[in-house]
Amino acid sequence: MNKSVSVLGNVLWSVAPKLVRYTSSTRDAGSFTRKVAVLGASGGIGQPLSLLLKLSPLISDLSLYDIQHTKGVGADLSHIETRAKVKAYVGQEQLADALKGMELVLIPAGVPRKPGMTRDDLFNTNATIVADLVSSCAKNCPRALIAIIANPVNSTVPIAAEIMKHHGVYDEKKVIGVTTLDVVRAATFVAEAKGLDPTRVFVPVIGGHSGNTIIPLLSQLSPPVSFSKQELDSLTKRIQNAGTEVVEAKAGTGSATLSMAHAAARFTFSVLEALGGKEGVVECGYILSKETEFKYFATPLSFTRNGVERSHGIGKLSEYETKLMEEAKSELNSNIKKGEEFAKAYLQKQKK
Ligand SMILES: NC(=O)C1=CN([C@@H]2O[C@H](COP(=O)(O)OP(=O)(O)OC[C@H]3O[C@@H](n4cnc5c(N)ncnc54)[C@H](O)[C@@H]3O)[C@@H](O)[C@H]2O)C=CC1
Numbered sequence: 001m002n003k004s005v006s007v008l009g010n011v012l013w014s015v016a017p018k019l020v021r022y023t024s025s026t027r028d029a030g031s032f033t034r035k036v037a038v039l040g041a042s043g044g045i046g047q048p049l050s051l052l053l054k055l056s057p058l059i060s061d062l063s064l065y066d067i068q069h070t071k072g073v074g075a076d077l078s079h080i081e082t083r084a085k086v087k088a089y090v091g092q093e094q095l096a097d098a099l100k101g102m103e104l105v106l107i108p109a110g111v112p113r114k115p116g117m118t119r120d121d122l123f124n125t126n127a128t129i130v131a132d133l134v135s136s137c138a139k140n141c142p143r144a145l146i147a148i149i150a151n152p153v154n155s156t157v158p159i160a161a162e163i164m165k166h167h168g169v170y171d172e173k174k175v176i177g178v179t180t181l182d183v184v185r186a187a188t189f190v191a192e193a194k195g196l197d198p199t200r201v202f203v204p205v206i207g208g209h210s211g212n213t214i215i216p217l218l219s220q221l222s223p224p225v226s227f228s229k230q231e232l233d234s235l236t237k238r239i240q241n242a243g244t245e246v247v248e249a250k251a252g253t254g255s256a257t258l259s260m261a262h263a264a265a266r267f268t269f270s271v272l273e274a275l276g277g278k279e280g281v282v283e284c285g286y287i288l289s290k291e292t293e294f295k296y297f298a299t300p301l302s303f304t305r306n307g308v309e310r311s312h313g314i315g316k317l318s319e320y321e322t323k324l325m326e327e328a329k330s331e332l333n334s335n336i337k338k339g340e341e342f343a344k345a346y347l348q349k350q351k352k
């Protein structure tokens, strides 16, 4: 595991300059088909994410689903002179059609935080939304890779896994919580603090996606940089609280949408490149994991044609990072348990 992490730095160093993969050129698009669905496409994340995906030559078909407004979003995006064919679906009765044939399903559907709330406060609303949507994925596109953005990710991923399991179609390589925004933020903040080019910085961020379950591994930074204890404290704190920083700045109108759209697009392009046969594709993601004592855990992951090929593990943690792992314990475990218990009750209710 440690060996793979030392290799990882080099891999990431080589892919970092290619982070920006939006282009309106269709000349080299080829004839392959790549079908991607966005569930929650009319929302704060859904709209800019759908725009970024529409701009990519990697996508042949873009399916937009929401319970409202997708017809307008779809009509608008469909006028852009790029390859992806846009189809818009609205309302529960069109969900199955939105999903049929999809290879990658992104789920930003769900309510966002307001100031004073934790991500876990979104559980009551978003758990059911994710369970309903993933149930439909299980029936209509059981082999698709499902990327969950809706919070609380620490719980919504276990919910999705249990739903897929119930339908007999769970592939642990294909149900992933999107934690790319933590990696994006970590690179940005470190680059700012150290005067580096942010597109050449990679900080593995492991753990979960809320408060102190977000564990940036600044000791495994690429390129290697050293930090004072004070720098470690302030960077770690800022990365862990970055979502709240945006929620407070938006003052009741939502949480991160534009940076999240970028992060989800980056994750999508990486997955699609791997599905297309590109080697050496690595992104962090929250997934069923054997790397630590936690049942679900984010680590750097290698992607191939079949989804996640393998985890790169957590590498050698510094004393500081070992302490962060300790601090994450109770919240992450209770978030996972809460998701699993919800799924059990949800599936029980469906049987009646
Ligand atoms: N994983 C991450 O790093 C991040 C996750 N988030 C999470 O993403 C979620 C979405 O955030 P925003 O786009 O800002 O919220 P939003 O409220 O602007 O958009 C959510 C969209 O979901 C739709 N929706 C609600 N129920 C639905 C259903 N059953 N089926 C399909 N669509 C449905 C709504 O109509 C709306 O268009 C939130 O839970 C937020 O906490 C936000 C930022 C980062």
Ligand SMILES: O=C([O-])CC(=O)C(=O)O
Pocket: 112, 113, 119, 151, 181, 242, 243, 244, 246, 247, 255, 256
């Ligand atoms: O903070 C939130 O509620 C949204 C989110 O997950 C993030 O920005 O990382």
